Amino acid sequence: MALHDDLLNTSVSAPLGDVLGLWQGIIGSVESYVMTLWRPWVGYQLLIALAVLLVAQLLKMVLAPRLHAWMRAREGWPMWRIRWLVVLHKRLRGILFVGMIWLVVIVMRDLTWNSRSYQLSIIANLATAWLVVALTTRLIGNPILRKAVRYGAWVWVTLSILGQTDTFTNLMDNIAFSIGTMRISVLLVVQAILILGVLWFAARFMSHTVRSRITGNADISPSMQVLAVKAMQLLFYGMAVFIGLKTIGIDLTGLAVLSGAIGVGLGFGLQKVVSNLVSGIILLLDKSIKPGDVISLGDTFGWINSLGARYVSITTRDGKEYLIPNEDLITGQVVNWSHSNDFVRLDIYFGTAYGDNPHDVRRIAIEAAMSVPRVLESRPTVCHIVGFGDSSVDYILRFWISDPTGGLTNIRGNVFLALWDAFAANGISIPFPQREVKVLEGSELRTRPASSQLREDAADAGRAPMPD
Structure with a gap:
């Protein structure tokens, strides 16, 4: 013990002294707590806490399956409500323990002295704080950030309940280094992370709220909705970073010159x-x-x-x-195709034989196009002659649709198929180019064996003739 006291009284640097001070405080708390364990009621309180924990575990084993079955039967509930039920299901033992331990503390305070429920009060405070931290940190979407905030909050509330926050704060403040006139300590970094995290979460929550309201407004066009949402996100996140840096005491005036230089460099390097x-x-x-x-x-x-x-x-x-x-x-x-409205006119071309009546062809073509489901009846379908070809009378058929997202090639194919069926049912032919060979009067038509023709072709090509 003498050597221990000599080490504590030795002059050391500030961070090391704070570490030793914190360690001495923790050791002292543990020693005093161990000494109090010899008192009968302290041991009784620990046994009561263990009994409450055991009862909470048994109740969880009984209630958890029933709660899970009840949750699976909740069809049609919002997803956020189901997620919170899942979180509560996972923390069911902690919730039961907190409720029962506080009930025991209240009953013991009414029936006996406060000193006989002091340790139970500390346990109840710790359990409540840990449960609240575990539930509130579920709001953080990033898993890594959620765990970091959860464990940091658990350490902080534990130190607060045990009365060691001042010593721990001094320790983090004394572990520091300087860059020019700026002093950066561990405490400053932790405060920056906490403040920026809270502000960033608030900015994210507000941006999601504003986005849901903007996108749900039918009076605002989709393009303006996108612009307004992005502008709100930029504003909220920018304010979160600016306010967070100003809150922790970082001077932002020096960033103006740096941002100007960076802007000039980006202007040349990132033109596209x-x-x-x-x-x-x-x-x-x-x-x-x-x-x-x-x-x-x-x-x-x-x-x-x-x-x-x-x-x-x-x-x-x-x-x-x-x-x-x-x-x-x-x-x-x-x-x-859908800038001012969704109406789109499509044109297809076809031809029929000269022997078919053009008036009948136009009428049948319009009726065939109108029979296709996607063709609009509210806008007129027309068919016109556009020329007289070598072997056909050429037509153009024009019709309207209101759903270009459904495709254009498929609707043209359906109209062509309807024309084919309608022309076949009404005896209208679709011509194709034909060639006629006429033998003049007085001329002779001679044929030769195939082998003779092959020998002539081989001789023309410079190859040896094929034998008969």
Whole structure:
């Protein structure tokens, strides 16, 4: 013990002294607690706590299967409610223990002296704090961040209940280093992580709330919804970082010059990226395209899934997803099949024989096109003669659809098939090029054996003639 006291009284550096002070406080608390274990009621309280824990375990074994079966029967409930039930199911033993231990503390305070329930009160406070931390940290989506916050909060509440927070705070504050005029300590880093984490979580919660309200407003166009959501996210997250850095005492004036230099460098090195970002903002503002539109850009035909800061996601009919840079949509020629409305007119060409009545052909073609389900009846389908070909009378058939997302090739194929069936049922022929060979009067038609023709062809090609 003398050597132990001499070591504690030796002059040491501030961090080492704080470590020894914290260790001395913990050892002293443990020694005093061990000494109190010799008192009968202290041991009784520990036995009561163990008994309550055992009862909580037994109740969990009985209630957990029933609660699980009840949860599986809750069809149609919102997903967030099911997730919270799963969390409560996993923490059922802790919830039962906290409820019963506090009930025991209240009863013992009414029936006996407070000193005979002091250790139970500490255990109840610790169990309650640990349970609250475990439940609240479930709101953090990132698993790594959730575990870090959970374990850090458990350590902090334990130190607070045991009365060792001041010593631990001084220890973290004395472990520091300086960069210029800025002093960075472990306490400052921990405070920064906590403050920025809370502000970041608040910004994320507010951005999700605003996004749900904006996307649920039918009066706002889809492109303006995307722009408003991205602007709100940038505002909330920027405010979270700015307020967090100012709260922990970091001077941000020096970052102005650095950000200016970085901006100049990025302007030269990331011209394409900046161009795509600006083009994305223009696309959102002018409402030329929006999620759900059907567009054609070169050989790419599909509908827009989402508008990003750098690219537009387009899904084609064959399931391929193309990421088109925003700059290409600004500088290139884009066909928006559903810009102002969803009505699209399609044209197909066909020909019939000269012996067929054109009036009947036009009437039958219009009726055949109107029989296809996707062809609109509200907009007129027309058929016109466009020319007299070498072997057919050429027509154009024009019809309207209102669902270009359903595809264009398939509807054209269905209309062609309807024309084929209608022409076959009404005796209208679809001609094809034919050639006629006429033998003039006075001429002779001679034929020769195939072997003679082969020998002549071989001689013309410079090869040896084939034997008979």
